[in-house]
Amino acid sequence: QSVLTQPPSVSGAPGQRVTISCTGSSSNVGAGYDVHWYQHLPETAPKLLIYGNINRPSGVPDRFSGSKSGTSASLAITGLQPEDEAVYYCQSYDSSLSAVVFGGGTKLTVL
């Protein structure tokens, strides 16, 4: 059971928009700690996609966007492309655990 809760899977057709939710609690997301998102393709290193809730590192397309409200955060992907098929993880910090925490990951399937 992960500290941050994500749906196990989402799917969408090419060109569509999908969102991935990340629900935390008062000791992590709700306590004001930032949420970050990673894209993980098989047999590759995870890639930072969004940091500080809404910021994109250089090179990440603006099709990817993040938001945060209360104890939850979301990752939105617009204009879905086949190469977006991957597992997406949210991450934050938990003050009760004094630890970095990840969501369980969401498998995105591009139909």
Next chain:
Amino acid sequence: EVQLVESGGGLVKPGGSLRLSCAASGFTFRNAWMSWVRQTPGKGLEWVGRIKSRDDGGTTDHAAPVQGRFTISRDDSKDTLFLQMDSLKTEDTGVYYCATCNNTKYYMDVWGKGITVTVSS
């Protein structure tokens, strides 16, 4: 180019030890906070621990499942990060990644390709 390359993985019996290394290049390693993250079979990413830069105290934090068994250290003269893993359990099997760690927001921005550790009799 910023690069992290892990080494030292392999097969080890339960109760055994293994030492992972992570060679850094392309950035000022001594100023960086560094983390280890793992992915165990069938599961997602799991934070293993973090070490601060020497200037920020050089202290370490380890996740509860590995506390007392794993130790993170660094050799700034060799731009290398280490993960000493003792009393290994089968559930420690997985791919281990080293990553740079932002010192205020706790995100990992540069990752190595990972190294496989298998704990099995």
